[in-house]
Amino acid sequence: MKLSEMFWNATQTELKQGYIEQENHFICLLCGKATEKGIIYGKDGIFYEAEKFIVKHLEDDHESVFTYLIHLDKKLTGLTDHQNRLLRLFYEGRTDAEIQKELDIGSSSTIRNHRFVLKEKERQAKLFLTMMDLLKEKDKHHPAFIDIHQTARMIDDRYNVTQAEKDEMLQKFFDDGKLTRFPSKEKQRLVILREVLERFQPEKRYKEKEVNDLLSQVYEDYALLRRYLIDYGFIDRTQDGSMYWRKG
Structure with a gap:
């Protein structure tokens, strides 16, 4: 399950604590970082069980769940x-x-x-x-809509896309994993960019050349994809543009 789906499907209790528990892992709802049950994690000379380490991660990397949510x-x-x-x-x-x-x-x-x-x-x-x-x-007739990623910068009608419409768009614009053309309609762009985002690993930091190489495997105009991924809040970068990372 994607991070945005976990975030929106989480209970109020899970959102409040900032992480969910799965069979073998604890997963941060804010960035996707996971800790494995049964593993002891060390930081600054202190050792933590998996759940306590994910709590430590929330404090160190996100300050607090409230701080993260209030900035949405x-x-x-x-x-x-x-x-x-x-x-x-x-x-x-x-x-x-x-x-x-x-x-x-x-x-x-x-x-x-x-x-x-x-x-x-x-x-x-x-x-x-x-x-x-x-x-x-x-209500047995309501359609399933795509999730809004929590780092979205522009939230409007472009998210009014059902899962069925999403599947049709992906089939229309992708051929054997390659993007045939970049769509002009905002809804289609959103769906395409969400699919491209799946090429990026959570928590991994990418050099600009790595981003360009990754995106060029999807579409020849990799600079266009990179720009839109940033504009839509899917990826972020350092001020000098030397490092990139997935936001959600």
Whole structure:
């Protein structure tokens, strides 16, 4: 299962802890790093069992699950920019008076009102999730849509693609693993880029030449693929462009 599928299929408890448990592994939902059960992992002279090491990884590499989630696109979180800033300050343990000064808000009662609005949003989210779970038991006709990768930079109608449509697009644009042409429609580009991303190994760092060699095996205009993979938030690179890595 792809990382984006694991992320969106995870329970609230699993999302909160930042990893899932499988038969033989623990897998980070934020980057895909896996630890194997029964293996002892060492870091900085300290040894950890597999689950404790994945927790250590979350702390060291992602700071916290909250930090990762709060940096996701607002179309994924549903938060306004103002709500996002407030949540960050609440999470940091700031007092209402400190937040009032930080955000230049008129009075502490305004902060309390924002807390009330966020609590109302939480209640609404719980009811909505419950209704959606109940709906899944009854709605036998809903199509399966492709997942939105959590590092997406542009979230809009281009993700309105069913699994059946995805399969048709891949068959149309790929021949024996090679991309025959780069599509002009955004939905098709998204599907094609997601397929190309599977050539990249999670956690591996690639030199620019390695990226170019990998992509040239898929399509002759490898620079075009590389640019779109970055634009769509599938891969990232260092500021000088010397190293690349898969983001999700």
